[in-house]
Amino acid sequence: MAEDFAKLIKQDRETRKKTFWKGTMLEYLELVRENPDIAALAHKRIFDMLMSQGVVDVNLEDDPKLQRLYKKEKLKEYTFFKDFYGMHQTVSEIVRYFHSASLKGEESRQVLFLVGPVGSGKSSLVESIKRGLETLPPFYAIEDDPMYGEPLHLIPRHLRKEFSKMLGIEIEGDLNPVTRHRLKEEYQGRWEEMPVRTYEYSVRARRGVGVVPPVDPNNQDTSVLVGSEDISKLDLYSEGDPRVLDLSGALNVGNRGVVEFIEVFKNETEYLHAMITATQEKHIPAPGRHGMIYVDTCILSHSNEAEWKRFKSDHTNEAVLDRIVTVKVPYNMRLSEEVKIYKKIIRKSRFTADIAPHTLEIASMFAILSRMQATNKCDLMTKLKLYNGEEVVEKGKTKKIDVVELREEAKDEGMTGISTRFIMKALDNALSDNISENCIHPLNVREALVQMVKAADFAEDVRKQYLEFLQDTLHKEYLEILEKEITKAFVYSYQEQAESLFQNYLDHAEAYVNKKRMKDRNTGEELEPDEAFMKSIEEQIAIIGTASDGFRQEVIAYLWSVSRNGENITYESYEPLKEAIEKKLMASVRDVSRIITKSRTRDQDQSEKYNRMVEQLIKNGYPASCIDTILKYAANNLWKD
Numbered sequence: 129m130a131e132d133f134a135k136l137i138k139q140d141r142e143t144r145k146k147t148f149w150k151g152t153m154l155e156y157l158e159l160v161r162e163n164p165d166i167a168a169l170a171h172k173r174i175f176d177m178l179m180s181q182g183v184v185d186v187n188l189e190d191d192p193k194l195q196r197l198y199k200k201e202k203l204k205e206y207t208f209f210k211d212f213y214g215m216h217q218t219v220s221e222i223v224r225y226f227h228s229a230s231l232k233g234e235e236s237r238q239v240l241f242l243v244g245p246v247g248s249g250k251s252s253l254v255e256s257i258k259r260g261l262e263t264l265p266p267f268y269a270i271e272d273d274p275m276y277g278e279p280l281h282l283i284p285r286h287l288r289k290e291f292s293k294m295l296g297i298e299i300e301g302d303l304n305p306v307t308r309h310r311l312k313e314e315y316q317g318r319w320e321e322m323p324v325r326t327y328e329y330s331v332r333a334r335r336g337v338g339v340v341p342p343v344d345p346n347n348q349d350t351s352v353l354v355g356s357e358d359i360s361k362l363d364l365y366s367e368g369d370p371r372v373l374d375l376s377g378a379l380n381v382g383n384r385g386v387v388e389f390i391e392v393f394k395n396e397t398e399y400l401h402a403m404i405t406a407t408q409e410k411h412i413p414a415p416g417r418h419g420m421i422y423v424d425t426c427i428l429s430h431s432n433e434a435e436w437k438r439f440k441s442d443h444t445n446e447a448v449l450d451r452i453v454t455v456k457v458p459y460n461m462r463l464s465e466e467v468k469i470y471k472k473i474i475r476k477s478r479f480t481a482d483i484a485p486h487t488l489e490i491a492s493m494f495a496i497l498s499r500m501q502a503t504n505k506c507d508l509m510t511k512l513k514l515y516n517g518e519e520v521v522e523k524g525k526t527k528k529i530d531v532v533e534l535r536e537e538a539k540d541e542g543m544t545g546i547s548t549r550f551i552m553k554a555l556d557n558a559l560s561d562n563i564s565e566n567c568i569h570p571l572n573v574r575e576a577l578v579q580m581v582k583a584a585d586f587a588e589d590v591r592k593q594y595l596e597f598l599q600d601t602l603h604k605e606y607l608e609i610l611e612k613e614i615t616k617a618f619v620y621s622y623q624e625q626a627e628s629l630f631q632n633y634l635d636h637a638e639a640y641v642n643k644k645r646m647k648d649r650n651t652g653e654e655l656e657p658d659e660a661f662m663k664s665i666e667e668q669i670a671i672i673g674t675a676s677d678g679f680r681q682e683v684i685a686y687l688w689s690v691s692r693n694g695e696n697i698t699y700e701s702y703e704p705l706k707e708a709i710e711k712k713l714m715a716s717v718r719d720v721s722r723i724i725t726k727s728r729t730r731d732q733d734q735s736e737k738y739n740r741m742v743e744q745l746i747k748n749g750y751p752a753s754c755i756d757t758i759l760k761y762a763a764n765n766l767w768k769d
Contacts, residue, residue: 147266150325156268156279157295157320164297166268167280170385170426171229171236173267177260178223181207193517197462197531208260212249213468214460218242221455222253229426235453237408241392242430244457247547250430253457254388257428258337261385266326267336273307274375275383276327276336278424282311282319302422305370305414329385338382338425340403342394350413353377353402357416368417375421379403379412382425389429393439397448403427404451430457433543458542459499463516466492469548470555481559482751484569484758486609490602491551491573497597499545501538505529509601519703521669526703546594554580565753570606571761574598603765610762615714617744618737622713629665629709630699634687636662637680668711669704679704 149159160167168176186203188195194203209219222240229236242250269276280299283291288299303311315321329336340352355377357367365371378387379402389395389403406412407427411420429452431439436454439445460466470488493512500508506529510520514534520527535541558568558576581594616622639646640657647654663676671679686702700706745755 153322154320156324160295170424175226175230178208197517214462214465218457238451238453239407239427241452241454242457243436247549248457250457254428261329266328271323271325275304275380279324304421305418309370334381336385338378338387340378340389342391353379354412355380379406383423386426392429393431393435461515461542482567485749487570490570495546499542501541521704521707567751567754569754617741618717626699641684665708668708
């Protein structure tokens with residue numbers, strides 16, 4: 129085992145040796161001529177990092193849900209941000225900012241500001257960029273430069289035009305006072321002999337990454353940003369001597385990389401001037417009497433919306449506002465993505481409990497409902513499903529509501545509501561109340577959420593609405609889900625029976641629409657279309673009377689167009705018919721489900737059916753420890769006498 133450790137350590141050291149380079153400025157110039165990208169500015173370096181892991185053009189035609197959500201938009205997925213679910217718009221705007229800044233557009237001289245509610249992912253987005261820098265190949269800098277300055281800054285200004293032509297790169301920026309003093313005193317101005325070496329980005333070592341936490345307004349010290357003068361050296365050198373400088377501020381160490389301003393608007397406006405100067409003028413004031421220092425950094429800042437609104441409302445802050453690119457980071461509004469978020473958090477935690485089907489889904493529904501704004505076009509539960517790309521059927525018709533229009537009329541949607549942290553606490557609470565069974569399910573999670581909402585410091589109208597979501601809206605939604613789950617467990621070969629009903633309906637409907645007789649698939653005999661059979665399915669979704677003719681024509685026309693495009697046709701292809709078939713199957717087992725589930729004493733036949741149902745539920749992913757609780761809930765709520 130010790131040999132394995134030694135081998136790993138040796139391999140790591142050898143790898144680091146291979147990536148390390150040291151030479152003179154003259155040798156560095158040769159490297160730049162061969163590969164000008166090694167001298168890229170901070171924004172270009174970060175943009176290349178974001179793109180290096182790949183970009184996927186999403187084919188919307190392969191996913192009907194995405195088609196409904198994004199219409200004819202060009203949807204791209206950036207692999208660098210693959211773990212950020214439900215953030216398509218936010219990620220696209222961040223990449224767009226870095227693309228523009230990498231081309232030295234106006235945005236290269238502006239601060240990237242992320243604004244959103246607590247727990248929406250602002251800090252995580254910035255952290256991912258900082259961690260990404262640490263994975264990049266080492267960058268080249270002047271050795272022992274306190275700001276890891278670009279070696280090309282050593283080239284005297286009168287020679288830069290010529291060198292720019294030779295190297296195929298624009299040279300901008302200047303040496304800081306400390307390195308300029310070294311060049312003059314130690315190398316007598318022979319800049320080509322100055323040593324250059326590679327350094328790795330490091331958050332912990334504060335190399336290429338600076339962080340500015342919120343500062344107490346009564347005790348703001350700009351040395352946190354731009355460094356200070358080392359008082360102990362003032363006995364050795366005069367106040368104007370560069371050797372007294374301690375360039376260890378966040379903007380100093382963030383040169384060549386990024387500087388993060390946490391909760392940026394908790395600082396006084398005066399404190400932000402250095403930040404604005406750094407991004408707009410690419411210079412920061414040196415401590416004491418040492419003029420201005422060139423800095424090449426990308427400034428990333430974030431704050432919650434309340435502080436942003438307060439700052440924005442003060443007209444005296446216009447100079448700062450004009451130099452900010454704002455990107456909203458709202459809560460996720462798509463159900464399937466919200467479920468992925470909790471799965472990711474759980475996967476990275478030590479959460480080992482069993483999770484019953486639909487537990488995370490019900491919790492996610494509550495979170496998203498709390499974030500939504502009401503509309504007169506539909507109820508919030510319908511809106512939630514539309515935002516998830518689902519088709520919503522009402523009275524046999526698919527609701528024709530434009531998702532883009534829904535979003536347009538609620539531009540601030542997702543900026544308030546329940547956070548992912550709140551939901552995760554509820555999952556933990558549900559588990560702590562159910563340690564013996566080591567299982568969480570929609571019922572105990574919903575109860576945990578109810579208790580948390582009652583205890584939380586919400587406005588009374590908000591609390592009332594949240595409780596209504598939990599105790600009414602989601603209660604009804606889960607009962608619908610549960611009835612379908614129990615039906616699937618009761619019906620042997622549910623999928624096959626649904627497909628059989630679907631194919632039979634199609635045969636009869638096609639013959640009816642075309643006014644022809646139909647051929648029985650098994651016997652081959654020609655029969656009249658069976659209206660009673662078709663009506664038994666159609667009435668499940670309130671299609672009755674003369675509406676039947678139109679519905680049958682719509683079904684045949686839709687499925688004909690689908691088959692013409694070469695797509696497979698299943699009972700799930702046409703949403704209204706799918707709902708009708710599922711309700712037909714549920715109706716067929718409702719009585720037996722009610723009797724067997726509610727019975728306290730069962731005869732042999734009932735016991736066998738009950739046991740088979742339980743076995744099927746376990747096969748479908750239900751933990752054995754919570755099935756009894758869920759079935760009792762179904763018996764008490766689904767099939768009331």
